[in-house]
Amino acid sequence: MDIIYFLTIFAASIAGLVWGILGSSLPGLSASIVMALLLPFTYTLPPMPAIVMLACCYIGAEYGGSIPAILIRTPGTNSAAATVIDGYEMNRQGRANEALGISLWSGVLGGLCGLAMLVMFTEPLARLALLFRPTTYFGLGILGLSVIASLSGKSLLKGATAAVLGLMIATIGTDPISGVSRFTFGSPDLLEGITPLFVMVGLFAVTELMTRTGVPSASIKPGASIRVRLPRWPMMKKISRAQGIGCTVGSLEGLMPGAGGSVAAFIAYNEARRWSKEPEKFGKGSEEGVAAPEAANNAVASTALIPLLSFGIPGSNSAAVLLGGLLIHGLLPGPRLFETNSDVVTGIYIGSFIADISQIVIGTLILPVCIWLVNRPRPYLAAFIYALIVSGTYTVHQSSFDVGIVMTAGLLGYFMRYFGFPFLPAVLGVILGGLIESNYRRSLVLSGGDFGIFFEDPIAIAFFAIAALIVVGALVNEARAAMRARAAWSA
Amino acid sequence: MRKLRNFLSALALTALAAGPAVAAAAAPPPANVPVPYPHRVVTLVTHSSPGAGSDVFLRELVRYLQKYIKTTFIVENDEGGSGAKALSRVAGARPDGSMMYAATPTYILTSLLSKPAKTYRDLQPVVNFFTDSEVIYTRTDGPYKTLKDLIDRARASRGRWGAANPASLERQAAEQLRIAAKVNAAVVSHDGGGDLMINVLNGTLDMGVGEIEEIRAQLEAGKVRLLAVFNSQRIPGHPNVPTVKELGYNVVMEKFRGIAGPKGLPPEILKIWDDAALKILNDPEYKQRYLAVSLMANHIPHDKYGAFVEKFAADTSSLLKASGVIK
Known part of the structure; x- marks a missing residue:
């Protein structure tokens, strides 16, 4: 191979990767925004390095989102929301360096797995992508929602309430089918709806900051060592099943244009828990709970290129920016x-x-700095994170309205936490609301109001079946726990 | 200082306007000497994100425009608020030609669908460059060979037609065609052109309506077939594809692309843009590029552009009302 060709690829790939990781680790900047910020810099490059740089930026961004998710409870990108659950919990236990190591290692494996699928199976997977109809997406959305049953924590009722709140937020903006403006009060800022990432940043990060401000700093455990700990062999073995699930879910989800990495991460998290040997550790700092979503969202970054390269159909917002890059060149x-x-x-x-x-190398170089930063004295750190959140959110559209949304979501989250409502169902509701509503209504417009259309699509039926299993399983578990509690009481 | 510079450039302009008349008699006009412009830097604002429709239009345009107007153009993406942010930024700019806006139907739609701080009426349309090619397409291995097949199917049972977005011109066009042909068809709107394309390719939909640029990859690969165009005339590169109008349905859609600016632009600025637009549309190299993407040159100078935009807005408004999108 031509050495110059190789060096060009190498340089472009590293540059894209570093920018992707750094950009997406700023709260509020989603992977697609990070790529859009890079796009103008590629105008002057020849097509090949420009596209390579963007593709690698996507890879870096999907990984980088997990850094703030673990360190400051803020998903850097949509798809890192599921990583917050166990990643931040590990951080609170003083195991941030371990969590970051697992997320890095899982990200690398997920990326390589997705890449292998992309290189070897583009043809058959592209044909598979064509099978997805509006009914299929509706099924996927329902499957995603069913995960709420196991994300609700103590009370299923509170979880469901939070989910409904999220779904309600998702109805703001232009109606996906008729085009009527809903709950926008004439404001053009609300026409495109509320960006899920802003809600997440508000709920997770701002709420966390507000809560922590009320806790005396003496009660906080000392932070982790700044040396990143990549998993050793026993740990590798322990998380391999979760990673396998993540890779599979992520690779398949990448094919579904519009679904994106966040749904994949949540489904992978849930499946990893169902198949885990220690499901009770999930939510309390489980290594598998970090491995599964991180493997999934990194796999998406590669397989999302399949519908893009074979049909010119972007599988996610980030792939859409890459499409823009291709067209410009x-x-x-x-x-x-x-x-x-x-x-x-x-x-x-x-x-x-x-x-x-190279993620391994660059990760181990960047992460100690990040861990060191979050180990600074609390008052400085809180101010720093606030500044980061506000500036990050503002950068997206230079809009203080967006900052307002983040702060409002933070206030809402503070009260939700006070009254014991879990955040994750609300986040899933915001992410999935649009997907579910638009595809449900689209299917019914297609069929002329006949509900039979949902049962003509075998993939959708499969999704419904899995969703039913998950919900019934959760209900049975809850009933069993209640019965056991009663038995213990009477004994 | 600014005044002095404006005055000098105005002087230069008059000289230039008189110049060719003298020069034309003496010698053949020199190959494009860039017209001087009163600003060293001109910011062109678009509401679209980098790589999307208007952004690509501006960046391509700027590359050739610099041959005809002597200044440095900068393209800035002012996203957010469906164009409302870009709109209010340009509407509030100094009307001296240093900041212009890439006008497309989006800025009218946003003005009609919501109550932005500034509407399309706060801008002055300067000059139009193009009309996009809006086409009806179907999958190649599907049962429809002509628009008639499609209409017949919708008449016999029920058609499944698609458009990219709910509040888009494409959807309005499909609805209008449905009414004009008096057929039963569900017009299904999607989350963008890619989503729509999948559903056309896998046969969920009989046809889709979209910009030709969005479907080019599939078209060149022979996966989709064009049935008709919504433009007022046949489009470059596809002379065999009939217009909807010539097939007997009175539906025409002209998705325009042009430049607008703040209200109160001086006439000499307007003239520079009018002339440059005319010249650039005839630039052989640029022509090759825009014909390749099926853009139709449609030069509308500033004195007619205002009325065109006003009529477009009135038509769109009544369509949106008819389909229940706005009251």
Whole structure:
């Protein structure tokens, strides 16, 4: 191979990766925004390195989102929301360095797994992607919602209430089918709805800051060592099942345009818990609970390129930015891209491989700094995180309205926490609300109001069945726990 | 200082306007000498994100515009609020030609659908460059070969038609076609062009309506077939695809692309843009590029552009009311 060609790929890939990791570790900047910020800098580059840089930025961003998720309870990207659960818990137990190591290792494995799927099975997977209809997406949304049953914590009722709140937030904005403006009060800022990431940043980070301000700092445990601990062999073995689940779910989800990494991460988290040997540890700092979602969202970053490269159909917002990059450089993604611009396609493969591998190196270089930062005295840290959140949110659209949304969500979260309502169902509601509503109504418009359409789609039926299993399983567990409690009481 | 500079450039402009008349008699006009412009830097604002429709339009345009207007153009993306932010920024700018806006139907739609601080009426349309090609497409291995097949199917039983977004011109066009053909078709709106394309390719939908640029990859790969165009005339590169109008349904959609600016622009600025637009549309190199993406040159100078935009807004408003999107 031409050495110059290789060096170009190498440089582009590292540059994209570093920017992706750094950018997405700022709260409020989603993977797609980080890529959009990079896009103008690629205008002057030749097509191949430009595209490689963007693709690797995507990889870095999907990984980088987990850093603030673990360290400051703020998902850097949508798809890191599931990582917050056990990652931040591990951090609170003084095991941040371990959690970051697991997330890094799982991210690398997930990325490599997704890449292998992309390189070997583009053809068959592209055909699979074509099978997804509005009914399929509705089924996927319901499957995602069913995860709430196991994310609710102590009370299923409070969990369901929080989920409904999230679904209500998701109805704000332009109606996905009729185009009528809903709950916008004439404000153009609300036309596009409320960005799920802002709600997450508010609920998780701002709430955490407000709560922590009320806790005396003496009661806080000393922070973790700043040396990142990559998993050793026993740990690798322990989390391998969760990673396998993450890789599978992520690789398949990447194919579903519109679903994106966040749904994949939550489903992977839930499945990892169901198949885990110690499901009771989930939510209390389980290593598997970090491994599964991180493997999933990194796998998505590669397989989301399949519908993009083969049909020109972006599988996620981030893939849409990559599509923009391709178009600006006069490359037309689609069946013919593999023949006409095979150098770009090969470049993406090689670049992604380099990026996945270098993540380990760059991660171990960046992470100690991040851990050191969050080990600073609490008052400084709180002020710093506030500044980071406000500036990060503001950067997205230079809009103080968005900052207002984050702060409102934070206030809401404070009261939710006070009254014991879990956040995750609300977050899932915001993420899935649009997906479920629009595909449900779209299906019914297609069928002329006939509900039979949902049962003509075998993939959707499979999703419904799994969702039913999850919900029934959770109910049975809850009933059993109640019965056991009663038995213990009477004994 | 600014005044002095404006005065000098105005002077230069007059000289320039008189110049060619003299020069034309003496020698053939020199190949494009860039017209001087009163500002060294001109900011072109778009509401679209980097890589999306208007952004690509502006960046391509700027590359060739610099041959005809002597200044440095900067493209800035002012996203958010469905265009309302870009709108109010440009509407509040000094009307001296140093800041302009990439006008598309979006800025009218946002003005009609919500109550932004500034509406399309707060901007002055300067000059129009293009009309996008809006097409009806279906999957190649599907049962429909012509628009008639499609309409017949919708008449016999029930059609399944798709458009990218609920509040889009494409949806309005599909609804209008349904009414004009007096057929029974569900017009299903989607979360964007990609979502729509999947459902056309897998046969969930009989057809989709979209910009030709969005479907180019599938078109070139032979996966989709064009049935008709909504433009007022046949589009470049596809002379065999009929217009909807010539097939007997009186539905025409002109999705425009042009430049607007703050109200009260001086006439000499307007003239520079009018002339530059005309020249750039005839630039052989640029022409090749825009014809390749099926953009139709549609030069509307500033004195007619205002009325065009006003009529477009009135038409869109009544369509949105008819389909119940706004009251």
